[in-house]
Amino acid sequence: MTYIRIIPRDLFNEASLLKCLGHLYICLETAGEHSANFDVEDVVAFDIQQNEDDGSIFVANIPFTIEGKTYHLFRPLNSRAPWPLWLSDTSSFDFDPIKVFNDDGSLSEDMRAIILVENQRLRFMMQARALPDDEIRRHAWVATANGPFDEGDDSFTTCCELVRREKRLPPLHEE
Numbered sequence: 409m410t411y412i413r414i415i416p417r418d419l420f421n422e423a424s425l426l427k428c429l430g431h432l433y434i435c436l437e438t439a440g441e442h443s444a445n446f447d448v449e450d451v452v453a454f455d456i457q458q459n460e461d462d463g464s465i466f467v468a469n470i471p472f473t474i475e476g477k478t479y480h481l482f483r484p485l486n487s488r489a490p491w492p493l494w495l496s497d498t499s500s501f502d503f504d505p506i507k508v509f510n511d512d513g514s515l516s517e518d519m520r521a522i523i524l525v526e527n528q529r530l531r532f533m534m535q536a537r538a539l540p541d542d543e544i545r546r547h548a549w550v551a552t553a554n555g556p557f558d559e560g561d562d563s564f565t566t567c568c569e570l571v572r573r574e575k576r577l578p579p580l581h582e583e
Contacts, residue, residue, distance in 0.1 A: 415485070422456050425465055425483040428493035433479070436448060436523075444523040447471040458485070460526040464494075464515050474523055495519065551566070 413419075429446075436444055448470055455469040463485040470480050473496075480496045491509035506518040538562075549579075 411414065421465060421483065421485060424492060425467065426454065427457065428483060428491055428509070429467060431491065431513060432493065435509075439515065439520075440524060442523040443475040443504070445473050447473055463524070523575065 411421075421444050432555075433446060436442060451469050454467050456465055458465050459466045459482065464482040465485060466480065466482040470481075477497075479501075480498050482494055482496065484494070485490050490511055491513050493508040494505045495508050496505040497503035506522070507516045508519050510516050
């Protein structure tokens with residue numbers, strides 16, 4: 409236990425967190441081919457902890473991975489949203505937390521882009537948005553070398569151009 413619970417507030421906060429995690433598990437079962445997993449099946453108790461920096465709560469003993477990389481699922485404290493679950497990558501300063509669900513409980517577009525295999529190019533674009541403008545091209549070449557793009561595929565340039573257009577930057581010029 410990392411914080412002192414106040415009833416009834418924290419009963420609702422923790423119940424909402426567990427509801428969201430259970431709903432995510434069900435959504436993943438029906439989402440099609442994806443690369444996301446809860447890495448445990450049995451736990452004795454849910455170890456709900458609080459982030460001292462922002463007050464959000466999370467379950468410490470239920471790891472969540474996407475393509476083998478661990479991500480952090482959390483719920484902002486006292487959120488009134490119907491599905492207040494967020495995903496962050498604590499190992500990357502460039503990764504802004506994303507909403508896991510839309511207000512109707514469906515997976516958000518950003519979450520689908522990260523987990524669904526057929527959306528690997530969208531994931532690249534989402535990552536590229538967070539890059540400094542001069543890093544977009546380098547990121548595209550790395551993505552080309554490591555998939556989801558093929559050697560002769562011109563998609564990396566298309567993705568770069570879409571991100572640059574969204575950021576209202578001038579187009580890339582071939583070197």
